[in-house]
Amino acid sequence: MVWPIQLNDELRRSEIHHLLGGQRFGGIATPSNSNDILIFTDPKSGAEFGYDRHEGMGEDGSYRYTGAGQIGDMSFTGVNKTILESPETGKVIRLFLANSPMTT
Numbered sequence: 001m002v003w004p005i006q007l008n009d010e011l012r013r014s015e016i017h018h019l020l021g022g023q024r025f026g027g028i029a030t031p032s033n034s035n036d037i038l039i040f041t042d043p044k045s046g047a048e049f050g051y052d053r054h055e056g057m058g059e060d061g062s063y064r065y066t067g068a069g070q071i072g073d074m075s076f077t078g079v080n081k082t083i084l085e086s087p088e089t090g091k092v093i094r095l096f097l098a099n100s101p102m103t104t
Contacts, residue, residue, distance in 0.1 A: 005094075
């Protein structure tokens with residue numbers, strides 16, 4: 001499959017799922033019909049929950065992401081395990097940064 005989204009394209013999450021599939025809720029989606037792992041993050045709203053202390057762009061250009069789960073330490077199960085094992089499985093991690101919702 002040719003990747004249908006270009007860098008800096010602005011799409012609604014529903015449009016991304018229409019193109020690629022995957023779970024529509026939560027920060028991590030794993031479409032069954034592709035080798036992609038989709039990560040959705042909103043640094044502004046995440047700051048309210050303390051994610052800004054651990055997530056974000058690093059000085060080296062990498063992006064730090066805390067994973068799925070809201071209570072206690074992260075465990076390497078489910079989608080967290082999928083991310084951890086992506087180098088071995090060949091899954092490609094695709095990061096989507098949220099913009100503030102448009103007002104009408």
